[in-house]
Amino acid sequence: MRNPLTRMFEFRDAPPEKAQFFWTGGPVRAAPGVWFQSAYSGVTAFETAEGLVLVDSGAPMGGPSMAAALRKQSSLPVHTVVFTHGHVDHTLGLPAFLIPGQAPPRVVAHRAIIARFDRYRRTAAHNQRINARQFAGTDEAARPGGAFDLFGSAPRPDLLVDDQAELEVGGLRFELRHARGETDDHLYVFCPQRGVLCPGDLFIWAVPNAGNPQKVQRYPWDWAAALRQMATLGARTMCPGHGGPVIDDPVRVERMLTETADYLETLVERTLSALEQGSPPHVDVVTTVLAPTSEAPWLQPIYDDPEFLVRNVVRYFGGWWSGRPSELKPAPRLEVAAEMARLAGGPSALVERAAELAAAGRDRLAAHLYDFALEAAPDDPAVQAAVGGFYERRAEAERSLMATNLFNAAARSARRGSPFR
Numbered sequence: 098m099r100n101p102l103t104r105m106f107e108f109r110d111a112p113p114e115k116a117q118f119f120w121t122g123g124p125v126r127a128a129p130g131v132w133f134q135s136a137y138s139g140v141t142a143f144e145t146a147e148g149l150v151l152v153d154s155g156a157p158m159g160g161p162s163m164a165a166a167l168r169k170q171s172s173l174p175v176h177t178v179v180f181t182h183g184h185v186d187h188t189l190g191l192p193a194f195l196i197p198g199q200a201p202p203r204v205v206a207h208r209a210i211i212a213r214f215d216r217y218r219r220t221a222a223h224n225q226r227i228n229a230r231q232f233a234g235t236d237e238a239a240r241p242g243g244a245f246d247l248f249g250s251a252p253r254p255d256l257l258v259d260d261q262a263e264l265e266v267g268g269l270r271f272e273l274r275h276a277r278g279e280t281d282d283h284l285y286v287f288c289p290q291r292g293v294l295c296p297g298d299l300f301i302w303a304v305p306n307a308g309n310p311q312k313v314q315r316y317p318w319d320w321a322a323a324l325r326q327m328a329t330l331g332a333r334t335m336c337p338g339h340g341g342p343v344i345d346d347p348v349r350v351e352r353m354l355t356e357t358a359d360y361l362e363t364l365v366e367r368t369l370s371a372l373e374q375g376s377p378p379h380v381d382v383v384t385t386v387l388a389p390t391s392e393a394p395w396l397q398p399i400y401d402d403p404e405f406l407v408r409n410v411v412r413y414f415g416g417w418w419s420g421r422p423s424e425l426k427p428a429p430r431l432e433v434a435a436e437m438a439r440l441a442g443g444p445s446a447l448v449e450r451a452a453e454l455a456a457a458g459r460d461r462l463a464a465h466l467y468d469f470a471l472e473a474a475p476d477d478p479a480v481q482a483a484v485g486g487f488y489e490r491r492a493e494a495e496r497s498l499m500a501t502n503l504f505n506a507a508a509r510s511a512r513r514g515s516p517f518r
């Protein structure tokens with residue numbers, strides 16, 4: 098099975114336009130005294146007279162390699178770290194960047210990061226599971242000791258930011274601003290003296306992660322407003338949350354931010370227009386909204402999937418009910434599957450018809466029948482193989498990491514005789 102995450106190894110030090118979301122490399126000199134590196138997620142280091150100011154600190158796995166590379170360029174202690182948001186891949190790599198014996202750095206974050214870390218501690222097993230699906234394409238049970246168990250030792254912020262803040266460290270000034278976007282605790286950082294913008298995950302060299310099927314609410318309307326505000330800053334250089342840096346090219350930075358704002362606004366507007374047509378069931382909205390497309394290398398659907406962004410808008414404005422009467426107070430799914438199989442003439446009849454539909458290119462419709470077949474006969478090896486094979490092919494046909502790996506997880510579950518649940 099193909100896991101799109103492996104592209105980050107393929108694209109080490111490749112041109113950012115080619116690697117897009119998956120750029121890995123650095124340290125690159127982004128501006129005088131400013132180093133950018135990325136191992137899945139990016140870290141920007143600003144040299145100041147008092148020590149380094151880091152924007153983000155990578156993941157527990159990526160942090161050490163980035164720190165080792167950065168230390169070839171700078172031996173300054175870390176004075177301050179600003180977290181753009183409380184995701185594992187931006188916060189938990191910090192220990193590797195510290196010089197042995199140095200004073201603890203000042204940790205700066207948005208106020209909502211506290212509740213986020215509490216939530217991750219309370220739902221550590223759940224988060225291990227959903228991230229195993231998203232990043233590893235597996236539905237195996239949560240693995241103790243995984244990244245979300247580490248939030249017990251997450252760095253505690255010393256300075257909490259509300260709407261905005263200004264920091265001054267060793268002669269360098271940093272403007273921090275809050276915006277809800279991918280998360281409710283997002284900050285972006287601009288250093289006017291260096292002309293460097295760190296947008297965090299508000300810019301990731303891909304269609305924004307504003308849909309994510311397994312994660313909490315995202316805010317694409319506030320996100321677009323933040324992108325437009327960032328576009329007015331006159332940044333010469335952008336060091337993003339994911340993907341490579343854009344160096345000394347203010348026109349391009351402005352264009353990337355503005356086009357991403359356009360993309361989000363168009364998608365929100367089309368979804369709201371569909372909702373305004375009499376509030377149809379969610380799935381009907383999703384299948385009727387035409388997602389915007391772009392030729393730009395920074396707006397390809399390689400991480401999140403535009404269809405999932407539509408869902409996220411529907412969820413915010415529409416509550417949890419799909420709109421289908423049967424789904425207001427549904428029967429247990431296994432009972433529904435058993436009844437469908439009985440009507441069809443058995444699980445094998447469902448599989449047979451599903452295969453015909455899939456062969457005719459109607460994968461979406463086929464998937465419903467395959468799901469019912471597996472749920473009705475989870476122990477039947479022929480059903481397991483048919484459903485597993487179908488989802489492997491479906492994963493192969495997807496562009497986004499999320500759809501690919503969620504279908505990979507479904508395929509693995511099917512082959513184990515365990516319906517996706």
Ligand SMILES: [Zn+2]
Nearest residue numbers: 138186298338
């Ligand atoms: Zn991220």
